[in-house]
Amino acid sequence: MSEESSGTAVRELSEDTVERIAAGEVITRPARVVAELVENALDAGADRIEVAVDGDGTDRIRVADDGRGMGREDAARAVEPHTTSKIRAADDLRTSTTMGFRGEALAAIADAGDLDLVTSDGAAVGTRVTVSDGEKTVEDAGRGRGTTAVVTDLFGDRPARRESLASPAREFGRISELLTSYALARPEVAFSLDHDGRETASTPGTGLRDALVALYGRETGGESTAVTHRAGVDLADRSADLTVEGRLCYPSTTRSTREHVHVAVNGRPVRDDDLRKAVARGYGSLLPNGREPVAVVRLDLPAWAVDPNVHPAKERVAIRGGDAVADAVEAGVREALTTADLRRSGEVAMDLDSSLSPAEATESDFADATVLGVFRDLYVVCEAGEDLLVVDQHAAHERVNFERLREALADEAVPSSELDPAETVTLDPPTAAAVEEHREELATLGFSVDPFGGTTYRVTAVPAPLGRVADADSLRGVATDLRESGGRGGDAAAALREDLLADLACHPSLKAGDALDRETAGRLVERLGECEQPYACPHGRPTVLSVGASTLADGFERHGSR
Numbered sequence: 001m002s003e004e005s006s007g008t009a010v011r012e013l014s015e016d017t018v019e020r021i022a023a024g025e026v027i028t029r030p031a032r033v034v035a036e037l038v039e040n041a042l043d044a045g046a047d048r049i050e051v052a053v054d055g056d057g058t059d060r061i062r063v064a065d066d067g068r069g070m071g072r073e074d075a076a077r078a079v080e081p082h083t084t085s086k087i088r089a090a091d092d093l094r095t096s097t098t099m100g101f102r103g104e105a106l107a108a109i110a111d112a113g114d115l116d117l118v119t120s121d122g123a124a125v126g127t128r129v130t131v132s133d134g135e136k137t138v139e140d141a142g143r144g145r146g147t148t149a150v151v152t153d154l155f156g157d158r159p160a161r162r163e164s165l166a167s168p169a170r171e172f173g174r175i176s177e178l179l180t181s182y183a184l185a186r187p188e189v190a191f192s193l194d195h196d197g198r199e200t201a202s203t204p205g206t207g208l209r210d211a212l213v214a215l216y217g218r219e220t221g222g223e224s225t226a227v228t229h230r231a232g233v234d235l236a237d238r239s240a241d242l243t244v245e246g247r248l249c250y251p252s253t254t255r256s257t258r259e260h261v262h263v264a265v266n267g268r269p270v271r272d273d274d275l276r277k278a279v280a281r282g283y284g285s286l287l288p289n290g291r292e293p294v295a296v297v298r299l300d301l302p303a304w305a306v307d308p309n310v311h312p313a314k315e316r317v318a319i320r321g322g323d324a325v326a327d328a329v330e331a332g333v334r335e336a337l338t339t340a341d342l343r344r345s346g347e348v349a350m351d352l353d354s355s356l357s358p359a360e361a362t363e364s365d366f367a368d369a370t371v372l373g374v375f376r377d378l379y380v381v382c383e384a385g386e387d388l389l390v391v392d393q394h395a396a397h398e399r400v401n402f403e404r405l406r407e408a409l410a411d412e413a414v415p416s417s418e419l420d421p422a423e424t425v426t427l428d429p430p431t432a433a434a435v436e437e438h439r440e441e442l443a444t445l446g447f448s449v450d451p452f453g454g455t456t457y458r459v460t461a462v463p464a465p466l467g468r469v470a471d472a473d474s475l476r477g478v479a480t481d482l483r484e485s486g487g488r489g490g491d492a493a494a495a496l497r498e499d500l501l502a503d504l505a506c507h508p509s510l511k512a513g514d515a516l517d518r519e520t521a522g523r524l525v526e527r528l529g530e531c532e533q534p535y536a537c538p539h540g541r542p543t544v545l546s547v548g549a550s551t552l553a554d555g556f557e558r559h560g561s562r
Helices: 015-021 030-043 072-078 090-094 105-112 159-164 168-185 208-216 273-286 322-336 393-408 429-437 439-444 474-485 491-506 518-529 549-555
Strands: 048-054 060-065 114-120 126-132 135-141 146-152 190-195 198-202 224-234 239-249 261-265 268-270 295-300 370-375 379-384 387-392 416-426 448-451 456-463 544-548
Touching: 030 048, 030 060, 030 105, 030 146, 030 168, 048 168, 072 114, 072 126, 072 135, 105 114, 105 146, 168 190, 168 198, 168 208, 168 261, 168 268, 168 429, 198 208, 198 429, 208 224, 208 239, 208 295, 224 322, 239 322, 261 273, 273 295, 273 322, 295 322, 370 518, 379 393, 379 518, 387 393, 387 518, 387 549, 393 491, 393 518, 429 439, 429 474, 439 448, 439 474, 456 474, 474 491, 544 549
Parallel strands: 048 190, 261 295
Antiparallel strands: 048 060, 060 146, 114 126, 114 146, 126 135, 190 198, 224 239, 239 295, 261 268, 370 379, 379 387, 387 544, 416 456, 448 456
């Protein structure tokens, strides 16, 4: 976290350069302290970064690294306003390759709280710089090569700022999310995160797959494929070489939002909606409707093509020729997933795929449908007037089960069932933070969980409406939804309940390959027709496809009565 880069000394920036940066206040919450110190550590060439947080971070934040560190003179100067080793003049902003360039980072931290900085560049004696109440002291200290920064009493003299912070659990959740994004953007660096003395995240620094497994668990991170794509792109009339690399979790693992699509540009984690959308487009039809992938995509571009000075917290960057870059990302993701043996079930010859659309009707007439048979133990084929209906037996059974569960539990709490023996579930750090924050909501939804070390939890009870017992892993999806909704009541709580019931309805439903006789298939179709919303499963996939007689006639070139 030293302000040193490439072995150069810390210097004071010119007034012109300071005005060009115009960053203003950069410390708005505890997570920003962590971000600034972690970025300094990365710029100092650290191989390991350890972060420890007490409470919400206002009490104490400690960040230690094994980077280059600083000598006495540089350390004393680095806590002064507008000093840095990363740039020399305003023009350097266009080509800077460091994580940051703001000379006021350590000074802003010291202004917002008490700062204790211990650093060494490998000399026999290290340096301790302490800034408290605006007073700076410099003295000898013992430390190996690297830097340790401890920030205490953050916003102690700014009660309004402290009161504006979210709950302690949510503020730590932001820190956890932030460290996850850095660990995936820089997987060659080992990261660890402790909260109130308990380790909540740790990555080995041995590559992206290992980092993904450490943060998301083996069942998610291990089921992933690598993406490596190189292309020449035109960025605002200037050509450039672009590299897209990362890991894509299999389409069987999805989330409800794009928050788990992690994007990094030149080693910096960024929140870029266009690039996240490009990743999702690359998955194409492999994703169920309304679901998003879990993926890490890292872009390498020339420094002149990226402007990191467009967001006060450096969470977003401006990319020249952004559309061309997004197209390259989409192409790279699509190419990497071509080995997946998955095809759209609606694609058939003679352009009939454009005619295979979900059936639409204001009321159900499935009771008049005649079952002709079952195709591949997956699709129930029916005749209904002038149409041929194809019913997805799993999606149909999901809808039937979902509406039964919703009706039965309309005015009741979700009952639970004890697990004996208990099961363990490993969560990614932000989701684990959500479990800690939303214990009461999880209990009302039928879960009973206890910490089991790190981000692993011991699940002793799970929801079991109508005796249909959820598996322990459903905790992951519910906790994720709680985190992303903020755990608020009203519509958000109702939506979470609906999502939970949809997941519970899925588990006991018919699967592909489950054999149905014609009588059972007929009852399923008739029961589907009685549902309030029979044309989609609770996850949004269609239950019925309709092929009109005219479509078949066109496909077989049967014109008129011939």
